[in-house]
Amino acid sequence: MKYLLFYTPVEDVLARAPAHFPAHRARLDEFHARGDLLMVGTFADPREGSMAVFTSREAAEEFVAGDPFVDHGVVARWEIREWDEVLVPVASA
């Protein structure tokens, strides 16, 4: 099981995000380095938001709780969904 975190941005995301991007990026790197965050990125049009793949719900919630994008009004809404992936390597199933 993986946990998908979806961000829906505010309308003026392109104006608001740059000021908080360095701190947001540092948080991404931190969670990736410790193995909790597997993948992350915006959709082709960043105004449509982004998606991240976490290894646990707790890690996803912890990420949100201190993410500058959430704290500083870049994100309008967020949602975590369980994702039951099929093609899991046997060793990590």
Added chain:
Amino acid sequence: MTAAAARAEVVVPATPDDAFRLFTEDIGLWWRRGTPYWNDAERAVDLRIEPGVGGRFVEVHDGEAGTGFEVGRVTAWEPGRRLGVTWTQTGWDGVATDVEITFEATSDGTRVRLAHTGFERVPDGARAVAGYDAGWNEILGWYAGAAQRRKEPSR
């Protein structure tokens, strides 16, 4: 007689308008998932308050459709001053209680006071009021934390 209301109060470093917006439009940003303060924590993905009197207060189970458990309806909508919502929960058979939140400017921010009444109408109201009193104090702590972080620079 039991206590008539569950109450909580915080002072947040924001203007009354911003404090009101954080409590309404942005409630889903800071209301913590996976805590006891959901009717169905497994299915809940968001919490939303539709603006204006009559707006729905919904524990969202389907993010795209915006549907889920209706916690209540907006009964007072005075941005920067006062918010009123009704409140029910599973196990109350749809009986509604009343939550009123007031926003009052102070020298360094906004005093936010919450009063939750109507527990005489629900099953085991005396116990419920005590639980909600503790609960609202924890929840307003999350809210105050969000207001504080919003004011600080990114790090």
